[in-house]
Amino acid sequence: MKRQTKQNWSIRRAPGAVGTFLLARIKALLRFLQLGKKSGALLSMAVATAIYTWFYQWEFALGVTIMVLVHELGHVVAARQKGIPVTAPFFIPFLGALIMLKRNPRDAETEAYVAMGGPLLGTIGAFVSFLIGLVSGHAMFYAIAYIGFTLNLINLLPIHPLDGGRIASTVTRWLWVAGAAGGLFVVIYLRSYLFFFLWLLFVWDLFSKYVMYRGRTADYSVWGKIEVPYEEIPGEDWMLKPFRENVELPYRAYSDMEGKLWVEIEWEEAGAVKPVKMLEQGLIRSVTGLKVERRWRQSPKMVVLRYQIDYEPHENENYYKVPNAVRWKFGLGYGALAIALFVMLDLVQNLMASEGGFFQSLRK
Known part of the structure; x- marks a missing residue:
């Protein structure tokens, strides 16, 4: 060089x-x-x-x-x-x-x-x-x-x-199979790493949906965190008590007027409720509080809960039913x-x- x-x-x-x-x-x-x-x-x-x-x-x-x-x-x-x-x-x-x-x-x-x-x-x-x-x-x-x-x-x-x-x-949907095959030739022709990545994700999605999980649904997970300032945590002796980890949290799931799924997570020990907008509709399996962090060196001081939402995506059986004329x-x-x-x-x-x-x- x-x-x-x-x-x-x-x-x-x-x-x-x-x-x-x-x-x-x-x-x-x-x-x-x-x-x-x-x-x-x-x-x-x-x-x-x-x-x-x-x-x-x-x-x-x-x-x-x-x-x-x-x-x-x-x-x-x-x-x-x-x-x-x-x-x-x-x-x-x-x-x-x-x-x-x-x-x-x-x-x-x-x-x-x-x-x-x-x-x-x-x-x-x-x-x-x-x-x-x-x-x-x-x-x-x-x-x-x-x-x-x-x-x-x-x-x-x-x-x-x-x-x-x-x-x-x-x-x-058989065109997807043609796309999986033809897409590889396009990747070779364009020599694009990004297009190869998109093609790879598409092929994996087809394989997982119609081969690996054919006839049954796959569970997915999303992760996030709840941050609560020290002064908003109820009780005067909460610093002396450890927060529980790896436990299921109470939640409420609902859909808004635009059809988006929301999960309202309740962290009772910290007196916090956090609404989370999901990427897609689905059946919520569980919400788990994984790990608690005390960030006392930052300002304002925070207690942070890492959570995991497990859900099963909702598949509308009539979604792909289209008249032959269409x-x-x-x-x-x-x-x-x-x-x-x-x-x-x-x-x-x-x-x-x-x-x-x-x-x-x-x-x-």
């Missing part, structure tokens, strides 16, 4: 210093504009664009960010059409972006509808970029369209948590969109080849 000179080190460090400066200014601007919950989305979008700009010219970087934004807005529009509230898109550089549903879909058809919205609107956005390049003669728009078509095609792979995996649940509708739409993306990718690649290739197109 070659030793870097101080001059080279300073040059490499400059982007980090500039990025830190820009982040501080952007945060101050967002606070000034009082953008509230949208500030995180705008900030992450600005950061993603800035990082892309470090590797490519700013016009291309902005175009890629817009392609990702259009894809996510497709999910937002589809979710709102189904009456499901969602979060603003959050951008993750080189990974895309994500939105979170604030309420679970009531059935596989609704889930597929929301999933289809992203690739559909994203493909339209990429096609608009392609048309702009065709009319204006600027090859850079071909490169932006290429990224857009590629992004949406990859998302159509029938692998959870990609959009294609959610659409496949409405068409036929299966055909999503199947034909899914296939037609995939074919259209393949055709457009081939066309854009040929146009970029005539311009000298992808990177040469960025300079035009």
Whole structure:
């Protein structure tokens, strides 16, 4: 390994210093504009664009960010059409972006509808970029369209948590098997450790659900902690008594209006009650207090209880029951969109080849 000179080190460090400066200014601007919950989305979008700009010219970087934004807005529009509230898109550089549903879909058809919205609107956005390049003669728009078509095609792979995996649940769950097999070839082609990790999780989930635990349900666990300040603990002699560990705690489970499962844990010895929002619906098996810690060196002084919630995920037997007409509708739409993306990718690649290739197109 070659030793870097101080001059080279300073040059490499400059982007980090500039990025830190820009982040501080952007945060101050967002606070000034009082953008509230949208500030995180705008900030992450600005950061993603800035990082892309470090590797490519700013016009291309902005175009890629817009392609990702259009894809996510497709999910937002589809979710709102189904009456499901969602979060603003959050951008993750080189990974895309994500939105979170604030309420679970009531059935596989609704889930597929929301999933289809992203690739559909994203493909339209990429096609608009392609048309702009065709009319204006600027090859850079071909490169932006290429990224857009590629992004949406990859998302159509029938692998959870990609959009294609959610659409496949409405068409036929056998597509998941095809996704498990085809996903390995995509991993080899992309040489992406992250995609390999997603593929591995998907394959393990299929194996555990349909092979390891077929015909029976698997129990899951979540962990957390309850923190109680010293002054809020009832009784004057509690310091002289040890808190019990590895014991079951009383709890109350309920669902809110948005269909989220909550577990209200009661730690009687410390006089504390903590509500915990679960990631999914399920049957609570037990809540156990594992270990108690006395943090008397910090301020304020705290007593901390580590707990474990064991539960069995709830599987709605009617969730995947979809009318045949709906299966055909999503199947034909899914296939037609995939074919259209393949055709457009081939066309854009040929146009970029005539311009000298992808990177040469960025300079035009």
